[in-house]
Amino acid sequence: MVREHCDRTTALVNESSQLVLAGHVEPQDDLRAERKRASFSSQELAVVLNGGTEVLQRRSRLISQLQSTSWGSQAAVSQRCFHSREQLHVEGLVAQTEIWKLMQSGALSQQDAKDMETLLTLPGGLTLHQYMFIPTIETQGDEEQQAYWLPKARALEITGAYAQTEMGHGTFVRGLETTATYDRASEEFIIHSPALSSIKWWPGGLGKTATHCIMLARLIINSKDHGLHPFVMQIRDLHTHLPLAGVRVGDIGPKFGYNGVDNGYLMLDRVRIPRRAMLMRHARVTPDGHYFPPSAENAKATYGTMVAIRALLVDEAGWVLARATTIAVRYTAIRRQTSERVGDKELQVLDYQNLAATLLPLVASAYALIFMGKASSDMYKRFEQDRDAGNLASLPELHVLLAGMKALSTWTAADGIEACRRGCGGHGYSALSGLPDLYASYVQNVTLEGDNNVMSLQTARHLVKSQEAVAKGRRVEGSAAYLQRAEQELHRKCSVQAPQDWQTAEVLDAALRHRATYLAAEGHKLLLRHGGGKINFAGPDWNGNTVQLIHMAQAHSQLVLHTTFAQSVHQADLEPAARAALIKLVALHGMSLLLRDLQDLFMDGYLQAFQAQMLVQRRNELLLELRPDAVALVDSFGIADYQLNSCLGRSDGDVYRALLEAASGQQLNKTEEGPAWNAVLKPWLDPASRQQARSKL
Numbered sequence: 002m003v004r005e006h007c008d009r010t011t012a013l014v015n016e017s018s019q020l021v022l023a024g025h026v027e028p029q030d031d032l033r034a035e036r037k038r039a040s041f042s043s044q045e046l047a048v049v050l051n052g053g054t055e056v057l058q059r060r061s062r063l064i065s066q067l068q069s070t071s072w073g074s075q076a077a078v079s080q081r082c083f084h085s086r087e088q089l090h091v092e093g094l095v096a097q098t099e100i101w102k103l104m105q106s107g108a109l110s111q112q113d114a115k116d117m118e119t120l121l122t123l124p125g126g127l128t129l130h131q132y133m134f135i136p137t138i139e140t141q142g143d144e145e146q147q148a149y150w151l152p153k154a155r156a157l158e159i160t161g162a163y164a165q166t167e168m169g170h171g172t173f174v175r176g177l178e179t180t181a182t183y184d185r186a187s188e189e190f191i192i193h194s195p196a197l198s199s200i201k202w203w204p205g206g207l208g209k210t211a212t213h214c215i216m217l218a219r220l221i222i223n224s225k226d227h228g229l230h231p232f233v234m235q236i237r238d239l240h241t242h243l244p245l246a247g248v249r250v251g252d253i254g255p256k257f258g259y260n261g262v263d264n265g266y267l268m269l270d271r272v273r274i275p276r277r278a279m280l281m282r283h284a285r286v287t288p289d290g291h292y293f294p295p296s297a298e299n300a301k302a303t304y305g306t307m308v309a310i311r312a313l314l315v316d317e318a319g320w321v322l323a324r325a326t327t328i329a330v331r332y333t334a335i336r337r338q339t340s341e342r343v344g345d346k347e348l349q350v351l352d353y354q355n356l357a358a359t360l361l362p363l364v365a366s367a368y369a370l371i372f373m374g375k376a377s378s379d380m381y382k383r384f385e386q387d388r389d390a391g392n393l394a395s396l397p398e399l400h401v402l403l404a405g406m407k408a409l410s411t412w413t414a415a416d417g418i419e420a421c422r423r424g425c426g427g428h429g430y431s432a433l434s435g436l437p438d439l440y441a442s443y444v445q446n447v448t449l450e451g452d453n454n455v456m457s458l459q460t461a462r463h464l465v466k467s468q469e470a471v472a473k474g475r476r477v478e479g480s481a482a483y484l485q486r487a488e489q490e491l492h493r494k495c496s497v498q499a500p501q502d503w504q505t506a507e508v509l510d511a512a513l514r515h516r517a518t519y520l521a522a523e524g525h526k527l528l529l530r531h532g533g534g535k536i537n538f539a540g541p542d543w544n545g546n547t548v549q550l551i552h553m554a555q556a557h558s559q560l561v562l563h564t565t566f567a568q569s570v571h572q573a574d575l576e577p578a579a580r581a582a583l584i585k586l587v588a589l590h591g592m593s594l595l596l597r598d599l600q601d602l603f604m605d606g607y608l609q610a611f612q613a614q615m616l617v618q619r620r621n622e623l624l625l626e627l628r629p630d631a632v633a634l635v636d637s638f639g640i641a642d643y644q645l646n647s648c649l650g651r652s653d654g655d656v657y658r659a660l661l662e663a664a665s666g667q668q669l670n671k672t673e674e675g676p677a678w679n680a681v682l683k684p685w686l687d688p689a690s691r692q693q694a695r696s697k698l
């Protein structure tokens with residue numbers, strides 16, 4: 002009887018399942034089919050994008066090494082999104098110190114160690130020690146100071162943070178208030194926070210990790226303020242890790258993301274440090290209190306470090322966006338929603354035009370930024386060679402170019418990750434998609450290393466100055482050289498007569514250049530009008546027009562980005578099918594940039610309505626033409642599943658199984674009844690408990 006019941010159940014359910022699953026497609030089959038329909042080999046393109054087979058092989062080797070450890074195993078990595086701040090903080094430091102150990106033992110080169118940390122994507126309290134504390138001593142300490150501090154820092158006998166920003170000031174560095182007053186009698190500096198607003202606030206690793214920091218404070222000698230200078234300052238006891246006398250230090254609390262890192266606060270009450278704690282490679286204070294300022298050349302060299310970091314940020318933006326688009330494109334290629342009749346195959350959501358129009362331009366942006374990142378680091382390397390030969394001539398151009406590009410690239414990547422997350426629907430909101438954490442950790446980049454608005458305004462200043470130079474008959478070189486021909490350019494009109502014309506590189510370049518020229522000319526005119534014929538780079542004239550000025554800088558950076566992308570594809574060593582796909586991607590990139598701010602091209606009559614309609618039409622056609630290559634384009638980034646750490650983005654497409662496994666393995670599911678059962682739910686829901694409670698009344 003029981004057997005018969007079971008058989009009947011199975012038969013009935015099988016029948017229903019067949020009915021419902023008639024149009025079912027296994028996600029893995031979808032991804033396989035996507036890869037089959039691609040027009041080029043993603044393996045070959047991955048080699049080009051990543052800079053050679055050896056780079057990819059080295060990455061696989063590092064991932065295998067990581068996976069063989071307890072702190073870097075796949076299981077450890079995928080559990081991270083369930084962990085508390087405290088756990089993440091400790092795990093980050095465990096990983097960083099273990100990698101440090103491997104490096105010290107010679108098992109890893111310095112570059113391997115850096116790359117391993119990048120692959121692990123688990124930020125820790127030692128990041129600023131590596132990227133700011135040690136480099137600042139290297140570049141600003143004199144020989145004796147380097148010989149004293151660097152061996153200790155490299156052996157991790159001390160750990161450091163970079164304490165610049167204060168509660169009251171970040172962007173306006175000259176407004177920082179912490180004082181370093183020289184006491185000639187004892188040959189010491191007294192470091193003090195004179196107000197609440199002068200408490201150091203934000204430095205990474207300062208809260209709980211750092212024993213020392215680079216302290217940026219105003220040097221004051223005999224009541225004379227010599228401005229900001231760097232000091233190496235001990236803040237914690239090396240035996241107990243407790244704060245030293247006069248030091249109040251701690252973590253600033255939970256943040257939007259990046260929560261494993263102990264960004265800290267530091268308040269100082271007349272703390273004395275020796276004279277030689279001031280880093281004296283460029284500026285000096287003698288024992289009797291004489292101050293020797295840095296030379297102008299040295300001040301410029303310090304600028305160079307900032308430029309190097311911005312070049313890295315541009316490169317990173319491309320690869321971060323590559324991660325987000327890999328997740329979103331793969332997932333939307335296996336995600337199916339809606340069929341016309343029940344039982345028919347549902348549509349892959351990437352086939353809805355709205356998703357293709359969101360994601361494919363972002364894939365194009367990721368490619369553009371990756372090529373721009375390469376170009377930026379090449380430019381920086383050339384600058385380094387010149388600098389070592391005593392020539393700093395290329396620094397101003399590099400500075401303005403990368404200021405605007407830092408802003409454009411980090412804005413594009415941050416907004417792009419969020420667009421990818423939304424594109425993944427409900428599952429995009431799950432931490433298991435990898436997108437919320439990627440966004441929360443990344444979005445700080447629009448503020449760090451120079452807030453993006455402020456960066457854009459630096460580029461805007463250069464564009465205005467360039468126009469002033471042109472007006473005075475001087476030659477303008479570099480990325481703003483096109484402004485030389487502004488007068489002729491402003492009379493030009495768009496030449497498009499058919500939708501296909503929009504795909505030609507010349508037409509797109511011309512439109513982007515026209516837009517940048519027009520906006521630069523408008524910004525210049527605006528400032529002249531407000532200044533009564535004179536340009537003011539500060540004060541109400543400037544501050545009251547920053548919307549237009551930022552927009553103008555963005556248009557300039559977009560032009561540079563797009564032309565660099567097009568040129569890089571032109572010069573890259575690509576097989577013909579991959580080149581054909583990338584040429585289309587370049588076109589999509591240019592069209593998307595134009596469509597985003599189309600009104601600019603109408604302002605001076607450059608564009609006519611029929612040409613705008615043709616632009617939309619050609620962009621839509623291009624989306625369809627690129628759609629079969631969508632998965633291959635993201636596969637070509639060559640990002641390993643380990644790095645993606647996403648149930649949605651995994652390369653085999655087995656998304657639903659991955660989601661179930663990850664969800665069921667977490668702490669909240671450790672017991673079947675859940676942690677709130679006994680104390681909270683049981684008294685309400687369990688009839689026996691209710692009965693017992695009533696009988697007590």
Ligand SMILES: Cc1cc2nc3c(=O)[nH]c(=O)nc-3n(C[C@H](O)[C@H](O)[C@H](O)COP(=O)(O)OP(=O)(O)OC[C@H]3O[C@@H](n4cnc5c(N)ncnc54)[C@H](O)[C@@H]3O)c2cc1C
Nearest residue numbers: 163164165166170171172203204205445448450452454455
């Ligand atoms: C995660 C994280 C880590 C950090 N790590 C460190 C660290 O290790 N060490 C350290 O010293 N600091 C660190 N910082 C601080 C960081 O450098 C500053 O937050 C950043 O420089 C921006 O300064 P701010 O916070 O004062 O912004 P504000 O300058 O107050 O910006 C507020 C708004 O005003 C606008 N604005 C400001 N000035 C201008 C202007 N002149 N023109 C137009 N608009 C303007 C900005 O665009 C922004 O929208 C960190 C910050 C974060 C978020």
